Amino acid sequence: MADNRFLLVGLGNPGPEYEQTRHNVGFIFLDYxxxxxxxxxxxxxxxxxxAQARGFGGQLLFLKPQTYMNRSGGSVRAFADYFKIPKGRILVLHDDLDLATGRIKVVGKxxxxxxxxxxxxxxxxxxxxFARVKIGIGRPPQNEQGRGQPVDRYVLSRMHSDxxxxxxxxxxxxxxxxELFVCDGIDRCMNSINGRF
Structure with missing residues (x-):
């Protein structure tokens, strides 16, 4: 029987000061x-x-790297190697500035x-x-002079209730x-999800 273990990675920064910030939407969705x-x-x-669990049609490994965002790859590589998960069965959930807030886009590479x-x-x-689910957080709103909050401060700011x-x-x-990624592959997943919002 073929191994059907998948590595689902949520990106964010560890620590209570980063909870509910835009850069941590990967953590938020992975927890869900x-x-x-x-x-x-x-x-x-x-x-x-x-954590490990069965669900969405496969054996799942959930991972939230605790190394801060810019060093996430070390933990991902360690888990992929230890559990022998190829890149084709890795799905990373992360925030995306270039997508409008709430827009979801799946890409294969x-x-x-x-x-x-x-x-x-x-x-x-x-x-x-490797596959990703991009979760749009939009860019900082600009004032009449065309100035907005610096991007680094914006992504690390807490989200509003809306x-x-x-x-x-x-x-x-x-x-x-x-579920589509696990059961049917990245192409079916992209075709079904992209363009809805």
Missing amino acids: LAQKTGCRIEGQKMEGLY GGAGGHNGIRSIAQHLGGAD EMQLFEQRFAVVEEAV
Whole structure:
């Protein structure tokens, strides 16, 4: 019987000061997915918090790297090597500045797009050919002079209640994306999910 273990990675920064910040939406969505399978991401190993469960049609390994965003790749590589999970069965959930808030887009590979967590994972895995669920957080709003909050401060700021409500409305879409990825592969997942919002 073929191994059907999948590594689901949520990106964010550890510590209470980063909870509910835009850069941590990967953590938020991964916690939701783990809860749907009846587990909590509480185990500690290889610089990450992790849990294992069956769900969405496969054996799942949930991982929240605890190394801060720009060094996420070391933990991801360690888990992928230890559990012998190839890049084709890794799915990374992360925030995306270039997508409107609440927009969800699935990609099978591609550049980092300025995201330090994705860049770190690509460096450690030896390539960027791993799947991602991009969760739009939008860019900082600008004033009449065309100035907005600096991007680094924006992504590390806590979300407003309306943003959190919008993301909660997207939980089911990301859940569907994970099930499609696990059961039918990345192409079916992209074709079904992309373009809805």
